[in-house]
Amino acid sequence: MHLQHTLVMLVLVLSLDGQVHTVEIIGGHEAVPHSRPYMVLLERRVHSTTKYCDGFLLNEDFVITAAHCQANSYDALLGVHNYHKHGQQKISVEQEFPHKDYNKTGRMTNDIMLLKLSTKANVTDFVKPIGLAGAGDRSLPQHCLVSGWGTKSNTTNRMTSNLMEVNVTLVEEAICNQDHLYCSEGDTGPAPGDSGGPLVCEDSRAYGVVSFTYKPHPPANLKPIHGFTRIADYKAWIDWTVAFKGKISHK
Numbered sequence: 001m002h003l004q005h006t007l008v009m010l011v012l013v014l015s016l017d018g019q020v021h022t023v024e025i026i027g028g029h030e031a032v033p034h035s036r037p038y039m040v041l042l043e044r045r046v047h048s049t050t051k052y053c054d055g056f057l058l059n060e061d062f063v064i065t066a067a068h069c070q071a072n073s074y075d076a077l078l079g080v081h082n083y084h085k086h087g088q089q090k091i092s093v094e095q096e097f098p099h100k101d102y103n104k105t106g107r108m109t110n111d112i113m114l115l116k117l118s119t120k121a122n123v124t125d126f127v128k129p130i131g132l133a134g135a136g137d138r139s140l141p142q143h144c145l146v147s148g149w150g151t152k153s154n155t156t157n158r159m160t161s162n163l164m165e166v167n168v169t170l171v172e173e174a175i176c177n178q179d180h181l182y183c184s185e186g187d188t189g190p191a192p193g194d195s196g197g198p199l200v201c202e203d204s205r206a207y208g209v210v211s212f213t214y215k216p217h218p219p220a221n222l223k224p225i226h227g228f229t230r231i232a233d234y235k236a237w238i239d240w241t242v243a244f245k246g247k248i249s250h251k
């Protein structure tokens, strides 16, 4: 593994306008509408442009995403399947809490961020928080799934209008363990725009946060490597942030 080299971040630098293509999270398929009620489409403003990341609902007040999704301001869209349809809950973000040790130079590490919503999310059939892996969950989970609106086949750059999902198989790698990551390998997996979404495993809890894809340079005959921030290793930080920062009253 050569994660030290250029990491290809999954931030979506694309806009949602233009034609919509029916394309996948690479190698995936459309999710059953609203079967992933924890999914959040994060509309981010970076200077004057609008960009997107994914995130997931931790409770009525907090969304988890990747630290590299930091922006000047955000709106969280909840209960979305097709982003062209209305009726979802749109809540602005009041405060961001990127991990203080997030480091994007060299190997990307501690790529996790909590966002506090300005008003509570209404929990409905389409909007529900997801449980997290516990701090003790250290073994490699099986049967994991990533969902997101990030496109694509690896040859197009547009977001998908419908939520897509793909199964991923995690691999044991010393360097991933060292960096508090889960890793998967292969051509299928998260794509640009899927950043910040959850890695959901066998017992339907969130085990990771979509962080990066590293594409080895040709001619090296290596498959892309996908990195997910390992939630178990950040559980204490998450609990602390929610307990203390969650007490600040809403505006």
Ligand SMILES: *[C@@H]1O[C@H](CO)[C@@H](O)[C@H](O)[C@H]1NC(C)=O
Pocket: 088, 089, 090, 091, 119, 120, 121, 122
């Ligand atoms: C939540 O429900 C309340 C009461 O129906 C409503 O006033 C509020 O706008 C809803 N919040 C969102 C984000 O849709």
Ligand SMILES: *[C@@H]1O[C@H](CO)[C@@H](O)[C@H](O)[C@H]1NC(C)=O
Pocket: 103, 104, 105, 106, 107
């Ligand atoms: C970030 O990572 C780089 C490369 O590993 C390291 O040289 C640098 O000291 C780190 N920065 C911080 C603030 O930890």
Ligand SMILES: *[C@@H]1O[C@H](CO)[C@@H](O)[C@H](O)[C@H]1NC(C)=O
Pocket: 143, 167
């Ligand atoms: C994805 O994983 C689920 C749960 O393990 C399984 O039921 C399903 O058949 C898998 N789908 C594909 C396309 O492999």
Ligand SMILES: *[C@@H]1O[C@H](CO)[C@@H](O)[C@H](O)[C@H]1NC(C)=O
Pocket: 027, 154, 187, 188
């Ligand atoms: C795109 O993905 C396909 C398999 O889905 C793979 O064969 C091909 O090498 C990939 N191309 C690039 C440029 O990554």
